[in-house]
Amino acid sequence: MYKNLRITAVIPCLNEEIGISEVLREVPPFVDEVIVVDN
Numbered sequence: 131m132y133k134n135l136r137i138t139a140v141i142p143c144l145n146e147e148i149g150i151s152e153v154l155r156e157v158p159p160f161v162d163e164v165i166v167v168d169n
Contacts, residue, residue: 136162139165150166
């Protein structure tokens, strides 16, 4: 939580089964929720 606000990161991707884990490891700790959209 940041200043009493919840932070959501939306990560669009396409066929990133291999690379998405690295991206998720780099999400800053103040992000409360991550939504990955594989279109």
